[in-house]
Amino acid sequence: MRATRLFFPTLKEDPAEAEAISHKLMVRAGLVRQLAAGLYIYLPLGFRVLRKIVAIIRDEMDAIGAQEMEMPVLQPAEIWRETGRYDTIGEEMFRLKDRGGRDMVLGMTHEEIITWLASREIRSYRDLPQVWYQIQTKLRDEARPKSGVLRTREFIMKDSYSFDTDERALEENYYLHQKSYKRIFERCGLEFLMVESDPGMMGGATAHEFMAPSPAGEDEVALCSCGYAANLELAASAIDNPAFPEPGLEELATPDVRTIDEVSSFLGIEPALMIKSILVMTADGPVLAMVRGDQELQESKLAHLIGEHRPARPEEIREVTGAEAGFIGPVGLDIRMVADRSLDGGVFITGANKDGHHVEGVVPGKDFQAEFVDIRRVRAGEKCIECNSPLSVERVIEIGNIFKLGTRYSEALGATFLDEEGKEKPIIMGSYGIGPARIAAAAVEQLSDEKGIVWPVSIAPFEVHLAVLQPDDAEVSAAAEKLYAEMLAAGIEVLMDDRRINPGVKFADAELLGCPLRVTVGSRSLKEGFLEIQVRQGRGERKVAPDEAVDALLDLLIELQ
RNA sequence: CGGGGCGUGGCGCAGCCUGGUAGCGCGCUUGCUUUGGGAGCAAGAAGUCGGCGGUUCAAAUCCGCCCGCCCCGACCA
Incomplete structure (x- = not known):
């Protein structure tokens, strides 16, 4: 394919609406254009x-x-x-x-x-x-x-x-x-x-x-060196218990302190000693979901257990618990309750279902009944359930x-x-x-650099980008045309940039498009009897005689596979 | 659906606060020069300022409604 006949509108600047690297580069390299939200034309x-x-x-x-x-x-x-x-x-x-x-x-x-x-x-x-x-x-x-x-x-x-x-x-x-x-x-x-x-x-x-x-x-996925790998939607982990205080229910005045952070610093305790209570509504009525104060609820795990649900509205919270969201807890409630396993066997502080008050010394299973299941979100550093090594958490594209x-x-x-x-x-x-x-x-996303895309050979739009620096120069043009024909005959997918534009623009476009190999045919090196082949990934360069170019390219393509 | 942002030649943006003849860079066209890393000079073309309505002598600019796009969240075979 000749660049003079190929429709590939490249852009110097990032499109304003793009955030992701792949989005910016795919638009800039002339691969796609957006028709409307979530609708793309593939150029x-x-x-x-x-x-x-x-x-x-x-x-x-x-x-x-x-x-x-x-x-x-x-x-x-x-x-x-x-x-x-x-x-x-x-x-x-x-x-x-x-x-x-x-x-x-x-x-x-x-x-x-x-x-x-x-x-x-x-x-x-x-x-x-x-x-x-x-x-x-x-x-x-x-x-x-x-x-x-x-x-x-x-x-x-x-x-x-x-x-x-x-x-x-x-x-x-x-x-x-x-x-x-x-x-x-x-x-x-x-x-x-x-x-x-x-x-x-x-x-x-x-x-x-x-x-x-x-x-x-x-x-996001949780990963372990032992091979355990799971989507955070269902990933499990082991966590350590904090040092629990003595049990025994006692009401505490906690005026105007509502969040876990506020309450724990007000009382001078670590968040892991608290129960975080979240009221959600299902078709069958309200459900109280509970995790440790330092943990987060994993909605998908909860959904498995209780089905479709939504967060309760402030007036619903008041109606069910008698208190506002910052002061609710499991003690004394007569609704379905689901608690994370990490709460089983501890002694905690939680909301008293009374505005401005919390209650301490709460023993799950004794002071309230709940289903103890895994509903918390795994975090990096927690322990693998298979081998006890620390887990890492990584962001991924499905x-x-x-x-x-x-x-x-x-x-x-x-x-x-x-x-x-x-x-x-x-x-x-x-x-x-x-x-x-x-x-x-x-x-x-995985392979691009600051210049543009770096395609693997297998899915690159072309295998070789043939940059003809002086298309008007008879000698350069002849050498390029000969090489182009040889490449086609050898079954190499080649894009020949025969446009009458400055070399700098050509190089920049070549790097943006990201074909695995670039061959440069220019008067300067041609006079000395060679062409340059550059590998896009890493951009290593070598000089070869025009007659040896196709063989060198074929070798490199195999090497890059 | 909740929260936030944006909408001005093809692209990226300024102008809006404080209303008064629409501007910059890139790109594009023509000519001359240049030719190994996003060229120079000269001349040009190109904009219903997202839409509708309102305020005003006068609206890109102020007000209202709507539409579109992006981001965060919710959601997601």
Whole structure:
């Protein structure tokens, strides 16, 4: 490709609306343009990257025997009602009516459709196992699109679904996907982790996420040197007990001190000796959630236990506890109570449910009854539950996930098969997703430098950037054209910058675009009989004779793989 | 959905407080020069100042409503 014919509008300055590195660079390098919140146009260079990523995914999916198909984006609401998700998902799903007034939705995922298909076509255990996949656009009316292409309302996604006769076979497919995903992310040149994850609305039993470490990520994971790795949504840890005082209920006047910080410094005690009480409302009434004063509540863990909930409003807090938020506690309350395990067996200070007062000497399990479960948020430095080493916490971009769905969808949609004994059974399913745009953004986040993007060879828009410094100089032009033709013949993907612009601009654009190798053809070095090859990553440079350039490039490309 | 910020040629911004002929840098066009790290000179094109309404002799500027975009939080297969 010649730069004079390629549409790649580069920008000298960062776009005002961009915050994340990948967002800034992808816009500046002319890869994408934003149409509206969470909607992006992929320009030629961006689309080339996306296609390469998709090709790698397709290659690896095919390699584990998955079969690609294409499914409608527009779907009848009826099928989503059958699994119950039409009602549970809410505003995140785009909904519309067709001309006949029928309720339709725009697909945000395809469990319903694929299971519908399986329910009609799979009859016998002889038809199984099957693994079907699609690489298609999904639509979600995100509450908050952000960070460029990292969270958008429309995005392509590879989704695969496995259908098996039993848990063992599902286990096999799950494992195959794990291996396949690892190969995909390795081939894409990413640093990544596999962590335990919360199955969430997928409603499955086991789930893992593939995460690319990056400060631009939205998720956090807890990691241990022993290999323990989990999304903070469900990560667990061990924490030490403080030295507890004597038990024995005693009311304390704590006028105008409400927060944990205020109370602990007012009383001269450490926050770990307090109980933090949070009142939330569920469909079944109020629930008091409690963690130690120095800890934070992990909402997703609580949600697992009590279902959908929201923080109580001030007047609700008053009604339930008789006090304002700063003075509430478990003692004497007759509502559902959920306490973090770290509270079991200690002696604490907490709100007295009386304005201006706290109560000390509170023994959980004795002075109040509660369900003791893990509902606190893991923090760096706490101990691993597997090996007791200190945990680290890292910010990550979710680039893929795998779920064991079980029979959640097959039962709802009647996807069954007859086993060897002629008995009807629900198909055991798994669901596996990868976001190509997130792979691209994660690569930019992880590998860019102050000059621009540094693409891995496997997903670079072009492998070689051929900078022709003096396109009007007959000798330079001839040498460049010859090299260009040789590269094409050798199967090298090359972008030849033949624009009549200053060398400085050419170099800056080359570094911004981030192709792995740059070849410079200029009159100065040509007179001395050489060309320069620069490796984008690290920017090491070497001189080669024009005749040896293609071989040198091929060698370097292999080296960089 | 709650909180905050922003909206002025293609891009990045100033001007708004204190109302009075719309400005800067980059980019773009033409010409000449330059040609190994974002060139110089000259001449030019390009803006309903997000929208609607109000106040005023006069609104980019003041007031109200709305829309859009970004950030934090909630949410998130």
